[in-house]
Amino acid sequence: MSKVQIINGNETAAMGAKLCRVQVIAAYPITPQSKIPETLVKYVESGELAAEFIRVESEHSALTVCISASTVGARVFTATAANGLAYMHEQLHWAAGARLPIVMALANRGLGAPWTIFNDMQDSISQRDTGWMQVYCRDNQEIMDSIIMAYKICEQLHVPMMVCFDGFVLSHTVMPVEIPDQKQVDAFLPSYVPHLQVDGPEPININPVMLADPRANAQGVSCPSYMGFRMRLQETLESAGDVILNVGREFGEVFGRSYECLLWKYRTEGADTILLTMGSLANEASLAVDALREKGWKAGVVALRVFRPFPAATLRQALSKAKHVVIFDKNISYGNEGATCTETKAALFEGGLRPTITNYIVGLGGKNVAAADLEAATIKSVEQKGQVSTPQWIGVAV
Amino acid sequence: MVGDLTEEKVINVTWHGRGGQGAVTAAMILAEAAYLDGYQGVTAAPFFGVERRGAPITATTRFSRKPIRTLSPTAQADVVVVLDERLLQTVDVLGGLKPDGLLILNSSSGPEKFCTDMDIAVATSDANSIAKEVGLVVAGTVLINTSLLGAFSKASCLVQMESLEKAIGENFSKQAAKVNIQGARLTYEATRINRDWQLS
């Protein structure tokens, strides 16, 4: 039987991993994620979870352990944030290139310097080109559900995934979370079968140097070149949207909460003004939209639940009636603009859509973003017909 | 239970205490109790940051008949609970309380002592003495956080004692729960309020 518990995002992530019966965990504590490894260690020590918790001296090693364990067929889990994720950078590419279905919980936190322990999305956005899938959670329930779905999606596609949620804002806030029944999770999630058997009857050497052109192996079979493997990763991510939708629908059939969507939408019917964002900020944006609707505005929220693969076609569809798109980014590509802004513009280009677009950089290093801020920014950008030079910063009083 | 079940009003509670006093735990137990009481939306969070023993800290609890959509810090709370009355001198406690809000204090003095020229209601309870009396002392520290939940229930009428006791029970071992519940009950009884208070 499922039951509701009032728990924070970190406890939710740990519990989600436990329900997925992960077999190897390697994680290094970092604020605001520390409670995840702490909770998992307790599960392992008490015997509640039959897993190896491997203590490591750094995040780079944590992911390396996960890569090794996943290669030989273990279901693995890790969690990190901010500089810890940055330290994993090299191995992030490796995990995706080796096509390992590693699931990572990421409590989004800003990067130093200067030091911050607080929330923004610069950490995960900086890793968007590593080949990992990325989903962003709106609340703790989504953390639980996304982790369970992540294993099913990743093990089908042989691609790793980051389940991202706002540090402190969700990691440290308790709220009701329905904890799925273990038997239902077991039935939903088949056991992991690796795509290679390294030490089988015919041992293999994995990920050797690849040349620029295909080569014939000892059996005379033509094997892909480096680019051939990289193209396969891209093709898989291009097709991942359908897998994510299917798994989301199946999840709904079993657990009653469907995730057959790549975007989260709120009051978008007839909306000509769209507030576009990601993660927990979508909740605050929904309050802003309620206030704008009160004032007679036709406003709605679109939040990217899945950021990689980027749901360009779905987003284009969702924005097809919009005259104004106001994009709130908790990250910035310095010298340009927020990442979701750039990606949204690119998605709209293909459909020839030309709404006004204003990009606001918000919430860096834990700066609070209230519904009133989002509302005022929307009004300002629409009144100025998108002629506001972008990106604009909210909440910086020098 | 108070209030219309369909109402979306969010009730904001801010807790002021010192690191180690258990304000965060109290905030979270209150959220659990509110959920058991039928509030669909509940959240609780520490003030995000680094916690240090003895330093002033705050925590928040929110509850509503509908799921809660804001995760921003509370600007002005409906109810403020203060675990250490000395904090009134160092922290702008009243600045974070609505003009017609409810202030609940752990104090051996009566509410009159704290009545201001503002329109707020004030409730006090000597949780310190009660916690000592029931044996809520660990390593010389008197633990008053759960006891004050009794004062919250009595003064605000927003969450029933029955739900609070159940929530306390779920957070402690059997023996510890018994003592904590006893502390909350006695504090409930001992709570005095300067006037009847109702959520605006």
Add this chain to the structure above:
Amino acid sequence: MASKKDQFISACATLAKGEAGNTGEWRAKRPIIDLSKCTPCKKQKDTCYLCWLYCPDGTVKRGIPIEIDLQYCKGCGVCAQVCPTKAIRMEVEEQFVLSECVIQEEVE
């Protein structure tokens, strides 16, 4: 779309002779085995075979005596390094006839 049917989800190489091409052409030095020192030969039983284990190109065939496939032996000399009885020495390639593919025995 890549699926489990795609045998090339990620890169790998089998531990097989010739996996890296006709590597015998690279050889500058040739392994010469002194069978009077080679452990399996001396003991007349399947043992040791460290050269087989360490050969990066899988060119050593276990047996009594062992055989090295010179079409793929690139002359790296790992076998000579790991041989516990120093039964293998590396000699300059030019002195041998290249058409000879399999060397079975050469007693000093």
